[in-house]
Amino acid sequence: MFYKLHFLQYLWRQICLVRLLPYLSLSAWILPLLLFTSGNNSLMAHDEALYASRARLMFDSGNWMTPWENAHHKTPGPYWLIASFYKLFGMSDTSARIPSMIAGIFSLWLVYEISRIMLGKKIAWLAAAILSVEFLWLQYCRLSTPDVPMIFLVLLAIYSLIKTELYPKYRYLWSFIAGFSLGLGFLVRSFMIFLPIIALFPYLIWEHHRHRHLANPILYLGFLVGLIPTFVWLWLSWLHYGNNSFEELLKFVVQLGSDDSYNHGPLFYVWNILFKAFPWAFFGILGFFLTLHRPINRYQLILVGFPLTLFVELSLFNTRYPHYGLCLYPFIALFASVGLSWLGNIYQTEIYSEFPLQKSKNKILKLFAKNNLPRNLSYGFGGFGVLLVIASTIILTWGSSDIHKYAAIGLAMGLGWLILPVVWISRYHFGKKFLTARYWIAGWLIPCWLALATMGSIGMLSDYNPVLKTFLQQSAIASIVQSHPTYYVQIDQKTQVLFEFYLPIPAKQVASISQIPALSYAWIYTEQSPKLSRPHRIISTVKEYQLIQFLS
Numbered sequence: 215m216f217y218k219l220h221f222l223q224y225l226w227r228q229i230c231l232v233r234l235l236p237y238l239s240l241s242a243w244i245l246p247l248l249l250f251t252s253g254n255n256s257l258m259a260h261d262e263a264l265y266a267s268r269a270r271l272m273f274d275s276g277n278w279m280t281p282w283e284n285a286h287h288k289t290p291g292p293y294w295l296i297a298s299f300y301k302l303f304g305m306s307d308t309s310a311r312i313p314s315m316i317a318g319i320f321s322l323w324l325v326y327e328i329s330r331i332m333l334g335k336k337i338a339w340l341a342a343a344i345l346s347v348e349f350l351w352l353q354y355c356r357l358s359t360p361d362v363p364m365i366f367l368v369l370l371a372i373y374s375l376i377k378t379e380l381y382p383k384y385r386y387l388w389s390f391i392a393g394f395s396l397g398l399g400f401l402v403r404s405f406m407i408f409l410p411i412i413a414l415f416p417y418l419i420w421e422h423h424r425h426r427h428l429a430n431p432i433l434y435l436g437f438l439v440g441l442i443p444t445f446v447w448l449w450l451s452w453l454h455y456g457n458n459s460f461e462e463l464l465k466f467v468v469q470l471g472s473d474d475s476y477n478h479g480p481l482f483y484v485w486n487i488l489f490k491a492f493p494w495a496f497f498g499i500l501g502f503f504l505t506l507h508r509p510i511n512r513y514q515l516i517l518v519g520f521p522l523t524l525f526v527e528l529s530l531f532n533t534r535y536p537h538y539g540l541c542l543y544p545f546i547a548l549f550a551s552v553g554l555s556w557l558g559n560i561y562q563t564e565i566y567s568e569f570p571l572q573k574s575k576n577k578i579l580k581l582f583a584k585n586n587l588p589r590n591l592s593y594g595f596g597g598f599g600v601l602l603v604i605a606s607t608i609i610l611t612w613g614s615s616d617i618h619k620y621a622a623i624g625l626a627m628g629l630g631w632l633i634l635p636v637v638w639i640s641r642y643h644f645g646k647k648f649l650t651a652r653y654w655i656a657g658w659l660i661p662c663w664l665a666l667a668t669m670g671s672i673g674m675l676s677d678y679n680p681v682l683k684t685f686l687q688q689s690a691i692a693s694i695v696q697s698h699p700t701y702y703v704q705i706d707q708k709t710q711v712l713f714e715f716y717l718p719i720p721a722k723q724v725a726s727i728s729q730i731p732a733l734s735y736a737w738i739y740t741e742q743s744p745k746l747s748r749p750h751r752i753i754s755t756v757k758e759y760q761l762i763q764f765l766s
Contacts, residue, residue, distance in 0.1 A: 236326055240339070246670075251677070252676070263714070273300045279450045285451060289400060292359070314359065326341070328548075350537070364406070379512070393434060494547060561654045562650055592637070592657075634658070637654050700761070701722050701735070703726060733765065738760055
C-alpha cells in the first residue's frame with residue numbers, strides 16, 4: 215500500500231511538472247532578456263521618467279490621491295503600482311520597472327494559453343517565444359510605463375471570455391474576471407482602454423447568438439467593480455479640485471485626438487511595426503493570410519477581428535506613437551507563429567502533395583510552397599548574416615569606440631542567422647534527417663534572442679541617461695544635491711523629469727534669476743553663464759547645463 219501511494223505521488227508530481235513545463239521554459243527564455251544589464255540603470259525621458267517621478271511624489275508625500283498642485287489629467291493606476299514597489303524594494307529606477315516586467319511575464323503566459331486553446335500547444339509556445347523577442351515589446355517590458363500592464367489586463371479579459379465559452383459551469387466566475395479586468399484597465403490607462411474594448415465588439419456582437427456575453431449581467435458587474443478604485447479616486451479628487459478633475463481627464467483625451475505634432479500619417483503603424491517587429495511582422499502577414507484562408511472555428515473574430523479593428527482605430531486616431539500599437543504585438547506573434555509553423559512544414563516535407571494548404575486554390579500560398587520559400591529564406595538570411603559578421607568585425611577592428619556596441623549587436627545577430635543555412639545544408643545535402651523543422655525554427659528565434667540579449671548586456675535596454683545619473687552620483691555633486699535645494703528658471707522637459715526623479719531634493723522653478731537666494735545652487739544653460747550679472751561660481755557641467763552657486 216505504501217509503495218502504491220508513493221508511486222501515485224510520484225506520478226502526480228510528474229503530471230504537474232509536465233503541465234508547468236511550458237510556463238517554466240517560457241520564463242527561462244524571457245528572464246535573461248528582462249534582467250541582462252551593463253550593471254547600470256537609468257530612466258528614459260520622457261514617458262518612463264514621468265511615471266516614475268510622479269510615483270515618487272506620491273511615495274515621498276504619503277498622499278496617494280491628490281498629491282498634485284492642480285487636478286491631474288491621468289488616472290493614478292500606474293503611479294499606485296510603481297509607488298507600491300517603492301514601498302516594497304525602496305525607491306529606485308529598478309523598482310519602478312518591476313511591475314512592467316511582471317506584467318510582461320504574465321502576458322507571455324496568457325498568450326500561450328489563448329493560443330493553445332485556438333491553435334494547439336506547439337504554435338502556442340512558438341507564439342509566446344516570438345513575442346519575447348519582438349524588440350518594442352521587450353523594451354516596454356523593461357520600462358516603468360503602464361502599457362504592458364494594460365495589455366496584460368486586456369489579454370486576461372480575452373482569456374476569460376474564451377474560458378466562459380469552454381466551461382459554462384464557471385461562466386459567472388470567468389465573466390466577472392473579464393469585466394473586472396477591463397474596468398481595472400481604466401484605472402491603469404484611462405480612456406485608452408476603450409480602444410481594445412471597442413476592438414472586441416466584432417466578437418461580442420456578431421457571435422452573440424452563440425456565447426451570449428452581452429446578455430450576461432455578471433460581465434457588467436465585474437466591469438463596474440473594476441471601476442470602483444477609479445470612482446473613489448475621482449470622488450476624492452473632486453472634493454479637492456472640484457470639477458477640474460473631470461475636465462482634465464476629458465481635455466487630455468480631446469487633445470490626444472487632435473494632436474498630430476509629429477506629422478505621423480495614417481500609414482505610420484504599417485512601417486513602424488514592420489521595422490520594430492522585424493522579422494516577425496513579415497511572418498505575421500503570411501500567418502494572417504493563412505488564418506483568413508482557413509478560419510479558426512469559434513475564435514476567428516478574436517484572432518483576426520480584434521487586431522484588425524484595433525489597427526483601424528489606431529490608424530484613425532490622430533495621435534500616433536509606436537507604443538500605442540503595443541496591443542497588436544501579441545497578435546503579430548500569434549500570426550507569425552502560424553506562418554513560421556507552416557513554413558516549417560514545407561521545410562520538413564519534400565513531397566508537394568503532402569501539404570494540405572498547397573492543394574488549395576490560393577495561388578499565392580501554392581507559389582510559396584512550389585518555390586521552396588524556406589530554402590530561399592535560409593540562404594537569404596544566411597547571406598545577410600555573413601554581411602553582418604563582416605561589417606561588425608570591420609567596425610570592431612577599425613571603427614570608433616562609440617559604435618562598437620552596435621557592432622556587437624550586429625555580430626551576435628549575424629552569427630545567429632548562419633544557423634539557418636547550416637541547418638538546411640546539413641539536412642538536405644548531408645542527410646542529417648534529425649534536423650527537423652524545430653531546428654530550423656530555432657534558427658529564427660536564436661538570432662533575435664542573441665541580439666536582444668547583447669543589447670541588454672551593454673545597457674541599451676536599461677541605461678538610457680547614464681551621463682546625467684553618473685554626474686549626480688559624483689561625491690562632490692551628491693554632497694550638494696543631497697543637502698541643498700537647487701533652482702532653475704528654464705530647462706527642457708526631459709531633463710526636468712529626470713531631475714524630479716534623481717535629485718534627492720527636487721529642483722524648484724523660479725520666474726527669474728533674481729529670485730534665487732544668495733549662496734544657493736542653480737541649473738542654467740551653459741551659454742547663459744557668461745551673461746549672468748550676479749557673482750557666481752561654476753561647480754560642474756553636464757550635457758548643456760551647468761550647476762552654479764550664486765555668491766550673493
